[in-house]
Amino acid sequence: MTPQVRRYIGLAALAATVAAVSSILLLAISGWFLTAAALAGAAGAATAYGFNYLIPSAMIRLLAILRTVSRYGERLWSHQAALFAMAGLRGRLFARLVAQDNRNAPDLSGGDASARLIGDIAALEDLIVRRPTLPASMIGAATGVIIAAFAGWQAAVVLLALLVMLPTILRKLGTRLTRTPARDAAEALGKLRDRYVEYAAARAEIIAYGLADRVTLELNGIAAELDRANAQLFRGEGVIAAVLTIYTGGTAALVLMSATASAPRVALALLASVSAIEAMTAWARTALRQARVEEGLRRLASLERLPAAPFAPSTRGSQALALTIGDESVAPGTRIAITGQSGSGKTLLLESLAGWRTSVFELSLGDRRVTDIPSATIRDQIALSPQDAPMIAGSIADNLRVARSGVDANAMWQALRIACLDQRILTAPEGLDTMLGEGGGILSGGELKRLSLARALLAERPWLLLDEPTEGLDSKTEALLIERLRAWLEESGTGLVLVSHRQAPLTLSERMLAIGVVPRRQLVFPANAMRPPAQQDGESE
Incomplete structure (x- = not known):
């Protein structure tokens, strides 16, 4: 990771920590305040009159603002870190691909390469986005244990034990429920992209020979494989969410049973416990997405192992060899x-x-x-x-510049003239800046061939x-x-x-x-x- 990415991750981790702690304090103080206010009101007007509600109310409002701002900062900085990191990774892997010798480069189709450089790397993005929340979750959970101690040391010990067990439970559940469907989904997505690329290139022939139904049937079959794998992943997500909900309720019940303090402090501990479990949801997301991330890493491993030799651009004026x-x-x-x-x-x-x-x-x-x-x-x-x-994908000039660096417009027009394409480009909507879309845009097959000749001359x-x-x-x-x-x-x-x-x-x-x-x-x-x-x-x- 670059220093810029590390800086954003650090800022996101700080914001996530502030959000987790303020969230637990907000819920805990709210529970204590409401319970204490209710008891004061039930005790009579005199007691209620002496109850100081201004300071707790101000703290609750401050914590609510702090939680909102810090959560915004955590999401902003974590996504900035992910975007910069993924852009660097895509660029690095693509550079390795283009630096390979065609004679022994990996046999990678356009669709499969797209699936790896886009889909698999996108799965890794979740690693960066979630990274700042993991230490924040631990700090938030520790804060919840400390607050639970106000209801008695037994309540704090019970909460600590349950929080320690939770990551292991979630990790095992995630592995069991998502590893196989994550692999199937990645393979199906790569296959689907590959077929789409191949059939898109041959769409004219598919239409001419009436093969659309057969192609659609094949694509639908692959898409159905992807849908089944994704459905299994979503079911796994639902199971983990249900387990987390049940676990939260059980934790609250056990903390309540072990609490020995007054009612306001018990309410403080209960809501702190619930909030501490909620803070651990980052581990739940980690468990759910880990299989998909591991599958993405496995598919990218072959690209990472490619030699990292820099691409050597061609040079002009090389001595001619026989x-x-x-x-x-x-x-x-x-x-x-x-x-x-x-x-x-x-x-x-x-x-x-x-x-x-x-x-x-x-x-x-x-x-x-x-x-x-x-x-x-x-x-x-x-x-x-x-x-x-x-x-x-680019303009006519972009395609001509592929020949070598430093090509100017005069050289382009000279090469186009030799290829008998200059008059055609002059009449194009934007001349050399005319974009070549899918299938060559405004240029016919023969004109694209002459454009290729002009590029070779350059x-x-x-x-x-x-x-x-x-x-x-x-x-x-x-x-x-x-x-x-x-x-x-x-x-x-x-x-x-x-x-x-x-x-x-x-x-x-x-x-x-x-x-x-x-x-x-x-x-x-x-x-x-x-x-x-x-x-x-x-x-x-």
Whole structure:
């Protein structure tokens, strides 16, 4: 926890202590005052006239104000501590995730990651919120025991014994009633988030093929599992609340039976006892939520164990390294096309070169195999515009800035012009600040692909990897994009590794490497793999 979080927890603990003590004193003094006033009134007018009610009334009013203000402070500061702590935890865990090498990172779906970084961490928030109330509960309970002693030492001993036993009883009840449903609820919630993310991405296909009923049925089934688990948790909460109520009544009865003082002092002890049990409700909440918190901790443990190495951003101007694909060496600045039948693994080869996944090909960068190179080194060398262009939630400019830090608007417009997307963005409602909503917002699939190309150009890496860069374009736009891209490649000296089903983009390449489908997807380079593009017409796939 940061010093700021500790400071808020300390303030919340102080406020909670003041609230607990003032609450017990308020109830106890009120009981003594009402009982004493009733007895004074019953004794006659003279006695009632001599009864001093001003000081107790003032104390009761003061304690009521103090309790209200301190409870507000406790809730304010404890929630501030929780918000800061959870924000830091989410940021730290997300930083660990993004710093991992894609080739050996945990296999975590978007829905499951969301469930852990949102749902499981939210369960931990209760730890921070309740933390200040636990010591305050102990101090409040001790105050109740001291006040109960005014009715006799026996009453104080009885109350102390019952208060000591209460946390153990609540903890055992909470474990028994909530551990299994808490685990089931966490798993069901993660599964539900995962399915929602997957089906939301495929909603167009679901509608087109009439699969909505089947999808809804599956989601309802998972939601029913979550509801059943939550219902068990709520039943456990009801049982613990009932036990606490019965325990409070039994405590009051035992204290009354063991009291030996006058009626006003007995009333003082009774209400102090009830208030002391009430102060221990923080332990009841702890017992009820502990299983859910433990389950959240268990699911987050795999993320906490990830290496905490800081993310190394890509740097510009890195010395270009040669590529080796199979037995073929490709010098920096060379432009090559990867060809082969559908299913031969061309996209897989590009993604392996970019470090997106574990390679099944023989690939080297410089004098080292790609599988042995740190991901930071790969990022310094390679920019990939993939077949499916992933975008972040944000504006067009935000998505372009992903390429590298310090990208200005002029560089963005230049990259968009090469990608033949500048005129489209100029007509967008807010230009570069236009937000890309779910599914790409105002941009079509082809436009998103060209935005991905512009982002790859802005990265300014020695090697540019393009997977179907002109897919979905009309011939005129395709020709213009190829012309501008060719000029940029020649001017910058950037190397190119291209995959395309279409013939026009292949004219960008100087060499061709053909791969074939063989067991274990190992590379095959036919003897005629080095023919120029003009001789490869119709043979790219």
